[in-house]
Amino acid sequence: MGILIKNIDALPSADGPAALGVDIGIDGDRVAFVQKSGSPLPPGFAAGRTIPGAGRLAIPGLVNAHCHAAMTLLRGYADDMELETWLFDRIFPAEAQLSGDDIYWGTMLGAAEMIKNGVTCFNDMYLKMDSVAEAILGSGIRAAVSVGPLLTGKRGDAGVDADSCKAFFRKWDGAGGGNIRTNMEIHSIYLFQPETLAAGARLAKELGSAIHIHILETAAERENMLREYGKSSVLLAEEYGLLDSPVIAAHCVHVDSAEILRLRDRGASVAHNPSSNLKLASGIAPVPEMLRAGVNVCLGTDGAASNNSLDMFMEMRLAALLHKGASREPAAVPAAQAFRMATRNGALALGFEDCGEIAPGRKADITIVQLDRPHLSPLHSHLSTLVYSARGSDAETVIVNGKVLMENRELLTIDEEKTTHMARAAAKKFIASQ
Amino acid sequence: MGILIKNIDALPSADGPAALGVDIGIDGDRVAFVQKSGSPLPPGFAAGRTIPGAGRLAIPGLVNAHCHAAMTLLRGYADDMELETWLFDRIFPAEAQLSGDDIYWGTMLGAAEMIKNGVTCFNDMYLKMDSVAEAILGSGIRAAVSVGPLLTGKRGDAGVDADSCKAFFRKWDGAGGGNIRTNMEIHSIYLFQPETLAAGARLAKELGSAIHIHILETAAERENMLREYGKSSVLLAEEYGLLDSPVIAAHCVHVDSAEILRLRDRGASVAHNPSSNLKLASGIAPVPEMLRAGVNVCLGTDGAASNNSLDMFMEMRLAALLHKGASREPAAVPAAQAFRMATRNGALALGFEDCGEIAPGRKADITIVQLDRPHLSPLHSHLSTLVYSARGSDAETVIVNGKVLMENRELLTIDEEKTTHMARAAAKKFIASQ
Numbered sequence: 001m002g003i004l005i006k007n008i009d010a011l012p013s014a015d016g017p018a019a020l021g022v023d024i025g026i027d028g029d030r031v032a033f034v035q036k037s038g039s040p041l042p043p044g045f046a047a048g049r050t051i052p053g054a055g056r057l058a059i060p061g062l063v064n065a066h067c068h069a070a071m072t073l074l075r076g077y078a079d080d081m082e083l084e085t086w087l088f089d090r091i092f093p094a095e096a097q098l099s100g101d102d103i104y105w106g107t108m109l110g111a112a113e114m115i116k117n118g119v120t121c122f123n124d125m126y127l128k129m130d131s132v133a134e135a136i137l138g139s140g141i142r143a144a145v146s147v148g149p150l151l152t153g154k155r156g157d158a159g160v161d162a163d164s165c166k167a168f169f170r171k172w173d174g175a176g177g178g179n180i181r182t183n184m185e186i187h188s189i190y191l192f193q194p195e196t197l198a199a200g201a202r203l204a205k206e207l208g209s210a211i212h213i214h215i216l217e218t219a220a221e222r223e224n225m226l227r228e229y230g231k232s233s234v235l236l237a238e239e240y241g242l243l244d245s246p247v248i249a250a251h252c253v254h255v256d257s258a259e260i261l262r263l264r265d266r267g268a269s270v271a272h273n274p275s276s277n278l279k280l281a282s283g284i285a286p287v288p289e290m291l292r293a294g295v296n297v298c299l300g301t302d303g304a305a306s307n308n309s310l311d312m313f314m315e316m317r318l319a320a321l322l323h324k325g326a327s328r329e330p331a332a333v334p335a336a337q338a339f340r341m342a343t344r345n346g347a348l349a350l351g352f353e354d355c356g357e358i359a360p361g362r363k364a365d366i367t368i369v370q371l372d373r374p375h376l377s378p379l380h381s382h383l384s385t386l387v388y389s390a391r392g393s394d395a396e397t398v399i400v401n402g403k404v405l406m407e408n409r410e411l412l413t414i415d416e417e418k419t420t421h422m423a424r425a426a427a428k429k430f431i432a433s434q
Numbered sequence: 435m436g437i438l439i440k441n442i443d444a445l446p447s448a449d450g451p452a453a454l455g456v457d458i459g460i461d462g463d464r465v466a467f468v469q470k471s472g473s474p475l476p477p478g479f480a481a482g483r484t485i486p487g488a489g490r491l492a493i494p495g496l497v498n499a500h501c502h503a504a505m506t507l508l509r510g511y512a513d514d515m516e517l518e519t520w521l522f523d524r525i526f527p528a529e530a531q532l533s534g535d536d537i538y539w540g541t542m543l544g545a546a547e548m549i550k551n552g553v554t555c556f557n558d559m560y561l562k563m564d565s566v567a568e569a570i571l572g573s574g575i576r577a578a579v580s581v582g583p584l585l586t587g588k589r590g591d592a593g594v595d596a597d598s599c600k601a602f603f604r605k606w607d608g609a610g611g612g613n614i615r616t617n618m619e620i621h622s623i624y625l626f627q628p629e630t631l632a633a634g635a636r637l638a639k640e641l642g643s644a645i646h647i648h649i650l651e652t653a654a655e656r657e658n659m660l661r662e663y664g665k666s667s668v669l670l671a672e673e674y675g676l677l678d679s680p681v682i683a684a685h686c687v688h689v690d691s692a693e694i695l696r697l698r699d700r701g702a703s704v705a706h707n708p709s710s711n712l713k714l715a716s717g718i719a720p721v722p723e724m725l726r727a728g729v730n731v732c733l734g735t736d737g738a739a740s741n742n743s744l745d746m747f748m749e750m751r752l753a754a755l756l757h758k759g760a761s762r763e764p765a766a767v768p769a770a771q772a773f774r775m776a777t778r779n780g781a782l783a784l785g786f787e788d789c790g791e792i793a794p795g796r797k798a799d800i801t802i803v804q805l806d807r808p809h810l811s812p813l814h815s816h817l818s819t820l821v822y823s824a825r826g827s828d829a830e831t832v833i834v835n836g837k838v839l840m841e842n843r844e845l846l847t848i849d850e851e852k853t854t855h856m857a858r859a860a861a862k863k864f865i866a867s868q
Binding site for chain 2: 072073074075076077079080081082083086109112113116117219275277278279280281282283284304307308309310311314318320321322324325326327328329330331332334335372373374375377378379380381384385388389391392393394416419420423424426427428430
């Protein structure tokens with residue numbers, strides 16, 4: 001039995017106009033049809049559940065292309081300081097205290113927050129990724145999870161733990177009815193030796209894995225790489241073979257024009273994180289230039305410790321606004337472009353090719369936004385209202401892989417009260433240390 | 435009979451720590467006490483109404499220091515274009531069609547949106563200000579309303595309509611139990627002749643009025659003023675006598691260092707509108723420099739046609755984030771500073787000296803934020819949670835001048851459904867023209 005969303009306005013993708021007054025049919029995990037409301041149902045389709053759509057807007061679920069979901073535990077723990085101080089003096093020591101259970105509940109809290117903000121899919125990189133994947137599986141959200149096989153130690157050890165990486169991939173790739181995909185984390189160029197990075201690149205190719213990496217978040221990274229290697233992180237990534245695999249490069253705040261073209265030519269995607277880049281004073285990524293060059297730019301929240309939110313509506317709006325102001329070009333990132341970055345571009349970057357738009361045959365990842373609110377009235381333009389005026393809290397119903405995860409703002413797969421309680425308990429050790 | 439808010443955490447002002455587990459007493463229009471929860475009530479205080487505070491945060495109501503509330507009618511009507519095109523080709527022609535009734539409902543919609551976003555006070559400038567003031571009076575929100583006596587016509591007419599200005603002041607100044615204050619609008623330097631501006635300055639002095647003005651929103655204004663007069667708008671405003679009165683200067687995106695010092699020395703306040711400045715590609719105001727110089731910088735949303743929202747939580751967060759990223763200084767606008775800009779600084783700018791903090795004797799303008807939510811958990815820091823993670827939709831209860839305007843997100847003084855309906859009807863003429 002399918003799901004029928006009745007008489008709703010929709011923005012099926014960023015590339016077309018709004019569809020007014022349509023019925024959307026969901027059969028299993030996929031969209032079966034989008035048709036004028038009241039038309040006869042296609043033969044063989046029977047609605048086991050009907051969701052009222054009047055006064056609402058259906059959009060493809062938002063895709064958070066760069067996140068560390070369990071960092072919800074450190075939300076507000078350290079603010080208003082340099083990235084290096086923040087990361088090495090506050091965040092890394094705190095993270096060293098996190099147990100698998102802590103990370104499970106932190107991820108679950110992040111999943112709860114994202115679903116409540118209309119996010120249907122995210123890209124995660126963190127520690128103890130089995131705990132992360134367990135929480136994702138339980139929540140029903142879609143995610144790419146990146147496990148890091150490179151042996152850590154800043155410029156100390158070299159090498160790759162291929163076995164545990166392969167085991168993780170075997171266990172989790174395709175889990176949850178295909179909701180979970182596995183990727184390889186290579187945290188960054190600056191944390192590892194060249195031989196280690198090259199070994200990681202070979203492993204990614206062997207596994208056919210995409211690589212999730214931080215690239216040039218700060219000016220300091222660029223300066224350090226230039227000083228030490230005579231070239232910057234994108235060119236180094238290419239030299240080590242990392243760009244031979246599909247890459248999701250988070251940040252790219254300090255890429256130059258040549259690097260933008262290399263990213264474009266090698267088919268790498270860039271996950272732009274405007275809130276985090278501003279908050280950590282990293283700067284403003286050259287997003288308009290990347291878009292003009294044809295780079296697949298998507299959007300992320302980064303972790304809640306540097307944002308301090310996992311609200312992709314906020315990132316979509318901020319991406320649309322920030323680059324207009326920074327470049328003094330009022331059409332630098334138009335509303336449709338921001339919407340595309342927050343949906344289809346993210347889905348493509350994460351390898352979920354069947355996600356990121358509402359169309360027959362696509363995966364049924366749909367967010368329903370309640371429009372009947374003062375701050376969304378009047379309704380001159382669905383697209384403008386979505387990008388510039390709507391907020392995460394306007395997401396009313398969220399469907400992932402054909403399954404309703406939130407209805408009327410109530411989470412159906414996550415015990416919100418217990419999750420919030422458990423995450424708070426896990427975070428207490430840090431509160432005590434303040 | 436007073437109001438007792440029981441056992442709540444509070445951020446009484448931006449200048450001190452959070453007060454945990456306090457009772458807040460309100461007597462008439464003022465805060466009577468803030469004391470450890472459960473302490474004996476002061477003699478003579480009787481609570482006619484008790485509001486539960488556990489799991490919540492009380493803050494001074496947010497002050498929106500620059501708004502055109504009725505522009506809610508044009509929300510999403512024209513986006514992603516140059517300010518001059520937007521203003522002269524789209525907005526001004528649309529506004530010419532607005533009746534007093536339209537403006538009444540547009541303002542009421544704006545008041546509804548602001549109250550639902552935890553705003554207790556705003557600074558308005560628009561057309562047909564009697565209709566604006568009527569809506570404000572009905573809503574119970576606090577506001578400074580600016581009426582424009584300068585005869586319009588771009589560099590055509592000169593002169594001032596003093597009589598209607600005086601009549602407006604007599605009718606509205608102090609109305610609504612002191613909730614309404616009147617100011618003089620001088621739209622901008624660039625729209626009027628020098629003699630007209632000088633006449634306006636004399637009238638403001640005669641009336642003891644503050645002046646609400648747009649200054650240097652765009653680089654084009656700066657260039658035009660320099661070309662035509664050999665100096666820029668702040669120095670011209672001073673020359674014409676405008677800075678002899680208290681001034682609320684909206685935008686100041688393109689002020690130079692000398693002008694910042696003039697604004698500081700003359701006691702002018704600057705209303706910073708980060709979303710609007712970004713969206714219209716005006717640029718990024720030198721807020722850190724203004725703050726270092728000691729200018730009273732407050733925050734505004736501007737109209738909903740250039741934002742497209744009246745959510746001061748969003749502006750507070752964006753002000754805190756934007757200037758860190760733009761200046762690459764992670765403490766450029768710390769959370770406490772953004773909170774101060776959104777509360778006390780705004781109240782001072784608008785001449786509501788008794789507002790903008792929660793303390794005995796101050797006006798009871800209080801917003802209660804619901805903390806028990808995934809995106810506000812865990813609670814490492816009340817201040818960080820408020821500025822970086824909270825949203826307008828987290829405002830649960832709003833009190834203005836000792837009167838509850840919203841309780842559990844339900845508006846008590848505004849018919850939300852009717853207001854939204856009437857504003858939509860008023861906006862239809864523009865929808866049809868798209």
